Amino acid sequence: MSRHAQQLRDHDRNPCIAETDASRKCMDDNNYKKDMCTDYFLKYKNCRKFWHDIMMQRKRNGVKPEMPSAEERRKILESMEKPY
Secondary structure, eight states: OOOOHHHHHOOOOOHHHHHHHHHHHHHHHHTTTTTHHHHHHHHHHHHHHHHHHHHHHHTTTSSSSSSSSSSHHHHHHHHHOOOO
């Protein structure tokens, strides 16, 4: 596995692994008919936007690391009701 691929599978670097896997599985299950997986793509897009906004806010506030760890993200999600 390439280094880039490993980074994409790292839960501390990529907050949307579950959404990525779900959209890929949908594509596999539906013979790559994109219109069948629109909901999965939208959930992935919303996930990326949500965590990007969190990251930018932390950057503005001088919080390091800018992307919360997997454990921090889990706690953030538990404190909110379906953010994406």
